[in-house]
Amino acid sequence: MNMHTQPQRTPAETALIDAFGDRLSLLPGDGAVMLKRDDAIEAIKHGLPTRRIESWHYTDLRRLLNAVPEFDPAAAAKAIAPIVDGSTVLSLLNGVSSAKAPVVEGVSVQRLSEKLTDGSIAPGLDPYGNDDAIGALNTAFVADGYFVDIADGAELEKPIELQNLQAGGQTHVRLAVRVGTGAKAVIVERQAGEGAALTSSVSQLVLGEGAEVTWLIVQEQPETATHLAQLKAHIGKNAKLTLFVMNAGGKLVRQEIMVRTTGEGADFQLRGINLLAGDTHTDVTMVLDHAVPHTTSTEIVRNVVTGKARGVFQGRINVHQYAQKTNAKMACNTLLLSDDGEFSTKPELEIFADDVVCGHGATVTEIDHDHLFYLMARGVDEKSARGLLVKAFVAEVIEELDDETIVEALEAKLDEWFVTHG
Numbered sequence: 001m002n003m004h005t006q007p008q009r010t011p012a013e014t015a016l017i018d019a020f021g022d023r024l025s026l027l028p029g030d031g032a033v034m035l036k037r038d039d040a041i042e043a044i045k046h047g048l049p050t051r052r053i054e055s056w057h058y059t060d061l062r063r064l065l066n067a068v069p070e071f072d073p074a075a076a077a078k079a080i081a082p083i084v085d086g087s088t089v090l091s092l093l094n095g096v097s098s099a100k101a102p103v104v105e106g107v108s109v110q111r112l113s114e115k116l117t118d119g120s121i122a123p124g125l126d127p128y129g130n131d132d133a134i135g136a137l138n139t140a141f142v143a144d145g146y147f148v149d150i151a152d153g154a155e156l157e158k159p160i161e162l163q164n165l166q167a168g169g170q171t172h173v174r175l176a177v178r179v180g181t182g183a184k185a186v187i188v189e190r191q192a193g194e195g196a197a198l199t200s201s202v203s204q205l206v207l208g209e210g211a212e213v214t215w216l217i218v219q220e221q222p223e224t225a226t227h228l229a230q231l232k233a234h235i236g237k238n239a240k241l242t243l244f245v246m247n248a249g250g251k252l253v254r255q256e257i258m259v260r261t262t263g264e265g266a267d268f269q270l271r272g273i274n275l276l277a278g279d280t281h282t283d284v285t286m287v288l289d290h291a292v293p294h295t296t297s298t299e300i301v302r303n304v305v306t307g308k309a310r311g312v313f314q315g316r317i318n319v320h321q322y323a324q325k326t327n328a329k330m331a332c333n334t335l336l337l338s339d340d341g342e343f344s345t346k347p348e349l350e351i352f353a354d355d356v357v358c359g360h361g362a363t364v365t366e367i368d369h370d371h372l373f374y375l376m377a378r379g380v381d382e383k384s385a386r387g388l389l390v391k392a393f394v395a396e397v398i399e400e401l402d403d404e405t406i407v408e409a410l411e412a413k414l415d416e417w418f419v420t421h422g
Contacts, residue, residue, distance in 0.1 A: 007047060015068040016044055019170070020140055023071065027143055030119035036126070040139035049133050058312040058344045059283040061133060064252050065226060069196050072169030079163060083188055083218060083409045087161040090146050095171035097144045106154030106183075112145030112174055121147070124176060124204055128258055134228045138172050138200040145174035152180035152208065159186040159406075162203075166225070168195030174202045179239075181208040186403065191219040191227060192249075201229045207239040209263060214242045216406070218413065221250040223278055230256040235295075237263025244401060245272040246410065247282050248417045257286040261295040261323075271397045272301040275414075276309035276341070277421040283312035290323040297327075302394045303334040305341035306421060316348040317358065324353050330360040335393050337367065337386075387418055 009017075020041045029037065048065060049056035077093040088102050090109065101109035115121040127135045146162065164173050179185060189203060199221070207213055221227045227250045235241050247253055259268050268288065276282050288297055301313050313332045334343040347360035367389055375385035391414060398410045 028116040032122040040136040043136040075167040077165040077167040082161040087159040091163040106151040110147040141172035148177045155184045161188040163190045166193035176204045179211040182210045197225040205233040209237040211239045217245045226252040232258045235266040238265035240267040242269045248275045253282040260289040264294045268297040270299040274303040285314040290326045299330040306337040308340045311343040314346045319351040321352040324355045326356040332362045334364045
């Protein structure tokens, strides 16, 4: 007789299950939403993912998430200045949205708590596959967020900054954005806070025909926080999504990117920077589905690793059978500054079409000592010389963005990180 026993639950799993029971009566949602929540907590009861699950092979969440803070109703996060001056700011302070959203022409904003209460968000709570631990965690506990609808043809003059800020405890938020036909927008997703925390954040983005969006994720959680995030995007006909991701904080971080081209002529551009220091673990996992013909994508990720930090980039591109004329390229480059640092890269291509141009590559290197000697021979001290070389390695990716104001803001964030870790 074969007997299958459920492994003993970890303290983190037990804490999450107990917290759900304690908070269930406080969570908004109609019958459909509550059914989704029940399914989500059942998935958690089956155990957090381990390295035996291929998509979690380099981030054994069951082992790494060894403690979960309690919800802290007294935590009082405060809004911060936007990265780009003049941006329209929508703040979530310890998981709670603002009762009064700013007015922007061509943009409608609704609190997600309202869409949970009336059930209209329920279809969006479905998991992404069988191993969607972040989606399950978020669906079980999410109580608020924003739904942003950008009208057809709207061209926003200033960025919208979505701030998810925590001051300890747990926060679980969801950001849903629809961009209408021909609309253009810059959206900044800001993830930051202080104190010991567990945060989950799921962003859902739909681009209509001909829409153009630049979406920036700037994650700067403290080194006492676990940050689990997911971006799911559908790109319509002749639409373009430029996604920029900067990870510059967090004790345990996993950022998932799930993108699907749904219309011919769709274009996806990913540029990522992972700045890893201390005894931290950061995982960026991307799955890109080229589902229709004549679509393009390029992904470039740069990583800087120092201290005892560990990093992961998993990038998988699926080219479906009917997605002829796909052009897809992916590269991951890592600069190791410490003998104790680690970075694991796993690029994948799965191609079922025969008329495509696809490729991927990965490199890991150290600072070029000839370059270092050249700078030092001209009077630059060693620390400054190393800083210049490292900044040049990652700034090249930032400078690909078209907007000079955004480039300057991100380079300022880069400088802040180097002051502490350079």
